[in-house]
Amino acid sequence: MSDQTRPAWTLQQPAPGQFQLGGALTVATATALRARALPEFAAAGKVLAVDLAGVTQVDSAGLALLIDWLAWAQAQHRSLRFGALPQPLRSLARLSEVEDLLLTPAPPSP
16 A cells, blocks of 8 residues: 555554544544544444544644544443543643543443
8 A cells, every 4th residue: 555545544443442543633634534433433332432642643623523523422322532642632632722521531421
């Protein structure tokens, strides 16, 4: 696979409900990543965790995608939490005043 066709991100599921995200979480990747992740989340159960330690690049579109995932999880009556947030993502979330959304596990809505 050439560099032009390889996604700038990876999404792996090492265990049921457990995901690892790596690479770029940016405006250039958010749409494709959303399209890939939501069906995998839907098939993974009610309790989901996404490890973000492998994220190497982030911008406001990437942050918006994570918030979108939280909204999706709540609408689907699922619990979603993020772990191992890289410092640039934490800084962007803090600046945007949404850090608590990313650090607090989102319980499923009733």
